Amino acid sequence: MWRGDREITLSRKEFDLVHALIVRAGQVVSRDELMRDVWHTTFWTSSKTIDVHLGWVRRKLGDDPRNPVLITTVRGKGLRFERGGPEESRNHSVA
Numbered sequence: 001m002w003r004g005d006r007e008i009t010l011s012r013k014e015f016d017l018v019h020a021l022i023v024r025a026g027q028v029v030s031r032d033e034l035m036r037d038v039w040h041t042t043f044w045t046s047s048k049t050i051d052v053h054l055g056w057v058r059r060k061l062g063d064d065p066r067n068p069v070l071i072t073t074v075r076g077k078g079l080r081f082e083r084g085g086p087e088e089s090r091n092h093s094v095a
Contacts, residue, residue, distance in 0.1 A: 003061055013038060014057050017050075021071060021081035030078040054079070 001008045001015065010018065016038045021029055031050055035041055039049065055065060063070040072080050 008060050010057065010060060013053055014060070017053050018057055018071075018081075021079060025081045026083040028074045028078045028080045034079070050079075 001010055001018065017034065020034055020037045032042075034050055035043075038053075054071065057063075058065050058068055058071060061070055070082060072082055074080055
């Protein structure tokens with residue numbers, strides 16, 4: 001994966017998590033959907049599974065966990081990969 005001119009190495013699950021969010025950029029993706037799409041399960045193995053992987057992804061992408069702008073948390077709903085905005089204008093798109 002690339003962010004600007006910097007290559008970012010992700011584990012398979014990290015990549016799958018980012019992919020599941022990017023293909024629905026701008027839309028809120030529920031934790032249930034992520035567990036099904038990324039971990040291929042309909043039950044929660046741990047309530048922290050997504051949070052741990054999300055923390056690793058945010059760090060690798062340089063997205064401040066305290067004030068994320070690439071992947072945001074919509075309380076009670078899920079996660080959203082943000083489209084456009086200030087990040088895009090600073091040439092920080094993720095592809």
